Amino acid sequence: MPTVHANGIDIAYDRSGSGPRLLFLGGSGSNLASNQPLINLFAPNFDVLTNDQRGLGDTTAPPGPYTMADYAADAHALLDQLGWDTCRVVGISFGGMVAQEFAVTWPERVERLALLCTSPGGIGGASYPLHELEALPEAERAEVQLRILDTRFTPEWLDAHPSDKQLVEFMARGRNRPKTEEQRRGEREQLEARRHHDVCDRLHAITGPTFVGAGRYDGIAPQPNAQAIVDRVPSAELHLYEGGHAFFVQDPAAFPDVVAFLSSP
Secondary structure (H helix, E strand, O other), X not given: OOEEEEOOEEEEEEEEOOOOEEEEEOOOOOOHHHHHHHHHHHOOOOEEEEEOOOOOOOOXXXXXXXXXXXXXXXXXXXXXXXXXXXXXXXXXXXXXXXHHHHHHHOHHHEEEEEEEOOOOEHHHOOOOOHHHHHHOOHHHHHHHHHHHHOOOOOHXXXXXXXXXXXXXXXXXXXXXXXXXXXHHHHHHHHHHHHHOOEOHHHHHHOOOOEEEEEEOOOOOOOHHHHHHHHHXXXXXXXXXXXXXXXXXXXXXXXXXXXXXXXXXX
């Protein structure tokens, strides 16, 4: 796995595909390996660059605390070292928070911006406080995780919708994969940074075309949070889909819409 040294850490990254340059920023607890299925979907249309966030995967886990500005600065440093002056950016969930922080700080680097199932924080609304889940008893935690992933999800719903049941099982396998204590620390640092995310009063600085995608039944980043982004970004449009926090794999219209937007000149 290639790395670059920046901001005092070694940042592991991957680059695949061909086409317009696209920076991919993944969700909470994800890494290059777990993001690969999504990266593979973008690679036929884009030159996709993605990295393990600090504290995750093969990127260094420096002492905390981490801030959203740290994650954005890591992405900025990676672009600099690879010689990418500008690119398109897609951020999913936590990655959408990093993408917002990046875009309000360096708007001139962003050609087009896609923000999926994410929140602006502050008065615009925060995403569900995932850092609180660890303290819950296992059975209660599993119940809450199911409900916030898609507010329609019940055992009865999943029995009647096999594709949604497969999605839940896939995500549960990801959460239950073995982790070192250092990896768990990195995840906790990420969740702590996430809880302080707030770009609401800076969103007006985003200058490029912006696609804001939301699931109608998302219990983590609900629809009003997406609307708050659109209300504050001058060139943003809201796109609603039939699904929850993973609407981009639940609604067959979503992913083609995102690709079409990011592919536009």
